[in-house]
Amino acid sequence: MEHQLSTNEKSLKMNNPEKILEDSRKEIDRVDNELIDLIHKRTSLGNDIVTAKIALNMDIYDEKRENIIHEKTIKIANEKILNDDTKNSIIQIMNILTSLSKTEQKKIINKK
Numbered sequence: 797m798e799h800q801l802s803t804n805e806k807s808l809k810m811n812n813p814e815k816i817l818e819d820s821r822k823e824i825d826r827v828d829n830e831l832i833d834l835i836h837k838r839t840s841l842g843n844d845i846v847t848a849k850i851a852l853n854m855d856i857y858d859e860k861r862e863n864i865i866h867e868k869t870i871k872i873a874n875e876k877i878l879n880d881d882t883k884n885s886i887i888q889i890m891n892i893l894t895s896l897s898k899t900e901q902k903k904i905i906n907k908k
């Protein structure tokens with residue numbers, strides 16, 4: 797749970813930029829850790845997916861599914877009222893994640 801700062805803590809922080817920097821960097825480290833875990837988790841799912849695709853005689857690349865992911869990403873970004881720059885960056889990140897998944901799936905096929 798996020799810690800809610802009291803008014804007293806907030807005014808203390810305002811006068812202490814070193815503390816703001818230190819705390820913000822600690823929080824960024826925590827977020828980065830979570831992101832790395834989530835990226836690893838998403839990429840690892842490629843293992844099961846490629847096994848299923850081989851059994852179903854499907855290609856790794858699925859344009860229809862990638863379009864759904866693209867539309868879903870835009871919908872979520874709009875709901876969260878993100879600005880266009882942030883929205884476009886998130887779309888790029890999602891493209892990187894699907895590419896990563898495809899690369900991993902190809903590696904698994906080549907090992908089989």
Ligand SMILES: O=C(O)C(=O)C[C@]1(C(=O)O)C=C[C@@H](O)C=C1
Pocket residue numbers: 845856857858859861862865893894895897898
């Ligand atoms: O859902 C799939 O079929 C996947 O292989 C996963 C994934 C993705 O990363 O989301 C990757 C490649 C496909 O083109 C579509 C989606």
